[in-house]
Amino acid sequence: MTSSRFMPTYTALELTNFLSYKSARIEFDDLVALIGPNASGKSNLVAALKLLRDIPTYGLPLAIARRGGYDQLRHRSQGRPNDPAIRLEFRYGPGETGFYELALASLKGKRYRVKRERAFLPIIDNHPDSFVSDGATVHSVEWDSETDGPPRSEERRVPVAPGQSALSTGGFPAHLIQLALSGLQTVEIHPARVGELQEPSSTAEFDPVGANTASVFDALDTAARAKIVEQLAAIVPGIVRIEPRVYADKRTLLFVQRTAHGNREFLAKQMSDGTLRAFGILLALAQPETPGLIVIEEPEVAIHLGALQSLIEILQAESRTMQVVLTTHSADIVDELPVESLRVVWSDTEQSRVANVSEHTRRILRDGLITPGALLRADALDPES
Numbered sequence: 001m002t003s004s005r006f007m008p009t010y011t012a013l014e015l016t017n018f019l020s021y022k023s024a025r026i027e028f029d030d031l032v033a034l035i036g037p038n039a040s041g042k043s044n045l046v047a048a049l050k051l052l053r054d055i056p057t058y059g060l061p062l063a064i065a066r067r068g069g070y071d072q073l074r075h076r077s078q079g080r081p082n083d084p085a086i087r088l089e090f091r092y093g094p095g096e097t098g099f100y101e102l103a104l105a106s107l108k109g110k111r112y113r114v115k116r117e118r119a120f121l122p123i124i125d126n127h128p129d130s131f132v133s134d135g136a137t138v139h140s141v142e143w144d145s146e147t148d149g150p151p152r153s154e155e156r157r158v159p160v161a162p163g164q165s166a167l168s169t170g171g172f173p174a175h176l177i178q179l180a181l182s183g184l185q186t187v188e189i190h191p192a193r194v195g196e197l198q199e200p201s202s203t204a205e206f207d208p209v210g211a212n213t214a215s216v217f218d219a220l221d222t223a224a225r226a227k228i229v230e231q232l233a234a235i236v237p238g239i240v241r242i243e244p245r246v247y248a249d250k251r252t253l254l255f256v257q258r259t260a261h262g263n264r265e266f267l268a269k270q271m272s273d274g275t276l277r278a279f280g281i282l283l284a285l286a287q288p289e290t291p292g293l294i295v296i297e298e299p300e301v302a303i304h305l306g307a308l309q310s311l312i313e314i315l316q317a318e319s320r321t322m323q324v325v326l327t328t329h330s331a332d333i334v335d336e337l338p339v340e341s342l343r344v345v346w347s348d349t350e351q352s353r354v355a356n357v358s359e360h361t362r363r364i365l366r367d368g369l370i371t372p373g374a375l376l377r378a379d380a381l382d383p384e385s
């Protein structure tokens with residue numbers, strides 16, 4: 001099932017003074033994998049995407065609070081915090097690149113104000129929708145292509161409440177940016193949350209930790225369910241069926257697994273962490289409202305080596321319908337991916353950096369003398385400088 005929503009292709013993310021990043025840019029593709037040592041900045045990059053994702057859902061103040069508050073978001077080096085900014089770039093079809101940009105500044109008492117917020121949406125050729133805000137007034141230009149004859153523009157100026165995003169003031173460009181941001185999704189499956197008896201939940205949204213997997217699975221059509229069973233069986237041999245179960249007012253899933261003694265039924269909480277984690281990831285990929293870009297942190301955790309290859313093949317196949325961003329420590333995953341999809345994250349004198357693999361190393365890999373995974377194990381996948 002494909003999404004009916006009007007989603008862009010996300011092309012790049014730029015961070016300025018955000019968490020461990022002083023100044024960084026990462027380019028997205030159908031699938032990219034962030035690789036780098038512990039505490040190098042992989043999750044901080046993901047945190048920027050989560051912050052953007054939370055703005056349309058919670059509003060800017062709460063979105064910032066959910067990431068630990070403004071003071072925590074600012075980059076610190078030598079004890080000197082700086083004003084953070086995030087810029088997301090995207091494209092609608094083959095056209096020009098659009099962007100959304102949010103820059104904050106400090107007020108007294110660890111509070112913030114919106115310093116600048118801008119959006120540029122080149123949807124109609126030569127007639128981009130746009131807005132720009134100084135945190136107090138939003139000035140937007142919206143093009144109306146519905147009219148006969150040439151498109152006409154409408155200019156609006158509306159006030160925005162202190163600390164709020166211009167996205168909260170409405171209008172066509174704000175609406176499109178909200179859609180674009182809500183298409184960014186992060187998945188961090190906690191097996192215990194998938195296994196426990198779950199509260200019944202709205203299935204409109206997949207819970208990032210997997211706390212509503214039973215309801216989401218229940219709402220899928222037969223074909224989508226069968227596809228998940230088939231994919232999971234490639235990772236966990238013997239899975240033949242998955243069924244929703246209701247206990248009093250709680251939901252869970254029943255897994256039917258073929259064993260030497262015939263088919264046996266297991267409640268979700270009896271399944272292994274690796275199975276529940278893999279199942280959660282597969283279900284996230286199968287959401288009826290397909291995200292535009294899905295971030296999966298460390299898909300290798302709790303999944304054994306033989307199964308990992310199946311999971312990577314599934315992620316690669318799904319990356320044709322939604323963009324996939326992975327973080328990984330796994331040399332086995334890295335070996336399955338083209339070197340062009342790797343993004344090296346490292347820490348360099350109090351700041352995180354991110355770049356593609358160096359041209360020199362790519363040439364060595366093209367010669368086939370060594371694999372990217374072997375270079376990762378040797379800590380020798382060096383970034384472009």
Ligand SMILES: Nc1ncnc2c1ncn2[C@@H]1O[C@H](COP(=O)(O)OP(=O)(O)O)[C@@H](O)[C@H]1O
Nearest residue numbers: 019020038039040041042043044072074075076
């Ligand atoms: N506001 C900040 N300013 C500077 N560094 C930060 C800030 N917040 C977190 N960090 C640093 O980021 C690092 C953690 O990065 P993280 O993205 O979680 O790493 P990983 O690559 O393991 O996912 C920590 O070493 C921490 O010191």
Ligand SMILES: [Mg+2]
Nearest residue numbers: 039042043044
């Ligand atoms: Mg991390």
